[in-house]
Amino acid sequence: MDAEISLRINGTEHELTVDVRTTLLDLLREHLHLTGAKKGCDHGQCGACTILIDGRRANSCLALAVAHDGSELTTVEGLAQGDELHPLQAAFIERDAFQCGYCTPGQLCSAVGMIEEANAEGAVLDAPAIRERMSGNVCRCGAYPNIVAAVADTIA
Amino acid sequence: MKAFAFERASDAAAAVAAGADGATFLGGGTNLVDLMKLGVAAPTRLVDVSRLPHDGIEETAGGLRIGAAVRNADLASHPLVRERYPVLSEALLAGASGQLRNLATVGGNLLQRTRCSYFQDVTKPCNKREPGSGCPARDGEHRNHAILGHSEHCVATHPSDMAVALAAIEATVEVLGPAGPRTIPIPGLHRLPGDKPQHDTVLNPGDLITAIELGGPAPRSVYRKVRDRASFAFAVLSVAAVVEPADVRIALGGVAHVPWRAEQAEAVLRGRELSPEAIAEAADAELSAAIPLRDNAFKVPLARNVLIRTLSELAP
Numbered sequence: 401m402d403a404e405i406s407l408r409i410n411g412t413e414h415e416l417t418v419d420v421r422t423t424l425l426d427l428l429r430e431h432l433h434l435t436g437a438k439k440g441c442d443h444g445q446c447g448a449c450t451i452l453i454d455g456r457r458a459n460s461c462l463a464l465a466v467a468h469d470g471s472e473l474t475t476v477e478g479l480a481q482g483d484e485l486h487p488l489q490a491a492f493i494e495r496d497a498f499q500c501g502y503c504t505p506g507q508l509c510s511a512v513g514m515i516e517e518a519n520a521e522g523a524v525l526d527a528p529a530i531r532e533r534m535s536g537n538v539c540r541c542g543a544y545p546n547i548v549a550a551v552a553d554t555i556a
Numbered sequence: 557m558k559a560f561a562f563e564r565a566s567d568a569a570a571a572v573a574a575g576a577d578g579a580t581f582l583g584g585g586t587n588l589v590d591l592m593k594l595g596v597a598a599p600t601r602l603v604d605v606s607r608l609p610h611d612g613i614e615e616t617a618g619g620l621r622i623g624a625a626v627r628n629a630d631l632a633s634h635p636l637v638r639e640r641y642p643v644l645s646e647a648l649l650a651g652a653s654g655q656l657r658n659l660a661t662v663g664g665n666l667l668q669r670t671r672c673s674y675f676q677d678v679t680k681p682c683n684k685r686e687p688g689s690g691c692p693a694r695d696g697e698h699r700n701h702a703i704l705g706h707s708e709h710c711v712a713t714h715p716s717d718m719a720v721a722l723a724a725i726e727a728t729v730e731v732l733g734p735a736g737p738r739t740i741p742i743p744g745l746h747r748l749p750g751d752k753p754q755h756d757t758v759l760n761p762g763d764l765i766t767a768i769e770l771g772g773p774a775p776r777s778v779y780r781k782v783r784d785r786a787s788f789a790f791a792v793l794s795v796a797a798v799v800e801p802a803d804v805r806i807a808l809g810g811v812a813h814v815p816w817r818a819e820q821a822e823a824v825l826r827g828r829e830l831s832p833e834a835i836a837e838a839a840d841a842e843l844s845a846a847i848p849l850r851d852n853a854f855k856v857p858l859a860r861n862v863l864i865r866t867l868s869e870l871a872p
Binding site: 401403420421423442443444447450453456457458459462463464466467510513514517520521531532533534535536537 | 586589786
C-alpha cells in the first residue's frame with residue numbers, strides 16, 4: 401500500500417508517495433539521498449539513525465514515515481547554517497570526538513535534542529548526566545570521553 | 557516487512573471497531589515496528605492511535621490521569637509526576653534511551669512484548685509466538701528469564717520498567733472496548749503465562765487503552781534497577797517501592813511474566829516498622845516461592861539484596 405505524505409525536511413517541503421512500510425530512515429537515505437543519518441542496527445539499539453522529529457530526537461529506523469506525515473525533520477545535513485558549523489559540530493572537531501565517524505551524525509542530532517530536553521527541565525548537565533542522557537548513542541570506536549567533552553564544551 | 561494496510565484512527569470508537577475487526581494498534585512503534593521487521597509481528601491492518609486526543613496529563617481528585625498517547629519522555633519529566641510519584645519518573649528514565657522515550661507512548665509501553673531472544677527469532681520455536689511449538693528458553697539461554705510465576709510453557713519476563721512502578725503505585729488502566737469503557741487495575745492487566753503464553757494481558761481484540769489513572773501521591777517512593785551495563789539495558793532485576801504511613805507496596809521487575817506485586821513481602825511488613833529484621837523477613841517471604849532456572853538462580857539473592865537495600869533507604 402502506498403500513501404501520500406508531506407514532510408518538511410531541513411527547511412524544504414517534500415510531497416512524497418511512499419510504501420507504508422517505509423521508515424523515515426529509509427525514506428531519507430534511499431529516496432531523498434540524505435545519507436547523513438546512518439543505518440547501524442536498524443532496531444533502535446545503536447542511535448546512529450537519530451534525527452529530530454518536530455525538534456525532538458528520535459530513532460528514525462523505528463519511525464514509519466506514514467505515521468509522521470506532516471512532521472518537520474532535521475537531519476545532520478540541516479544542523480549547519482551554510483558554511484557555518486553548528487557549535488556541536490565545531491566542538492566535535494575541536495575535541496576529536498570520533499574515529500570512524502559512523503555514529504557521529506546520530507550523536508550530533510541526539511546531543512542537540514538532549515540539550516533542549518535538559519534546558520526545558522532546568523537540569524544540570526555534568527559529565528555523568530551527559531553520559532546517561534546520551535546512552536542511546538553507541539560508539540564502537542569508544543570515542544565517549546571526547547564526545548562527552550565536546551557536548552560539555554557546547555553547554556559551557 | 558510484510559505488506560499491511562495503514563490508516564489513522566479518526567476517533568477512539570473507530571479504532572476500537574477496527575481493532576475488533578482484526579486491526580493492530582500503532583502507538584510510538586518502538587517495539588511493534590521492530591517486531592514487524594523481525595517478522596515476529598505481521599499485522600495486515602495497522603491503525604495509528606498515536607494522534608488520538610489521549611495526550612494530556614491532568615489532575616484528578618487526589619491523583620493524576622495520564623492519556624495513553626502521552627510520550628514516555630513527557631510523563632517522566634512532568635513536574636507533578638516528579639514531585640508526587642518519583643518512583644514512576646525514575647522507572648521511566650531507567651528504561652530505553654532518550655530518543656526511544658520521545659517516541660514511545662504510555663499505552664504502548666504497557667503492551668510491549670518480551671525481549672526473550674527465542675520469541676524474537678522466527679527460526680526458533682516459541683510458545684508465545686507460535687503456541688504449541690515449545691520453549692527453548694527453559695533449557696537454553698535463560699539467564700535473564702523468570703524466577704517467579706513461570707510455567708513449563710513460558711519463562712519469559714515482562715520488559716517494562718514503567719509497569720513495575722505502576723504496579724507499586726496501584727494505578728488503573730482505562731480501556732475502551734467493543735462493549736464500552738472499563739477499568740483494570742495494573743496488577744491484573746498482565747497475566748501469568750500458564751498454558752497460554754501467547755496472551756500477555758487480559759485485553760481482548762479491540763480493547764484500546766485510553767488512559768492510566770494514578771491514585772493518591774506516593775512521594776516516598778523509589779525505583780531501583782539492576783542491569784548489565786550502566787544505562788540503556790533491560791532490567792536483570794528491579795524493585796519499585798512505595799512507603800505510606802501504614803503501608804508498604806512493592807513490585808519487582810525482571811522476575812516474572814508480569815510486573816510482580818510482592819504481596820507476601822507486603823503482608824510481612826504491614827503495620828510494622830521498616831526494621832532491618834522485618835525487611836529481611838519480608839524479602840525471604842516473597843522469594844520463598846522462587847523457582848529459579850539453571851542459569852538464573854543468582855536472581856534470588858540479588859532480589860533479596862536489592863529489596864533490602866531499597867526498603868532500607870525508604871525507612872524513616
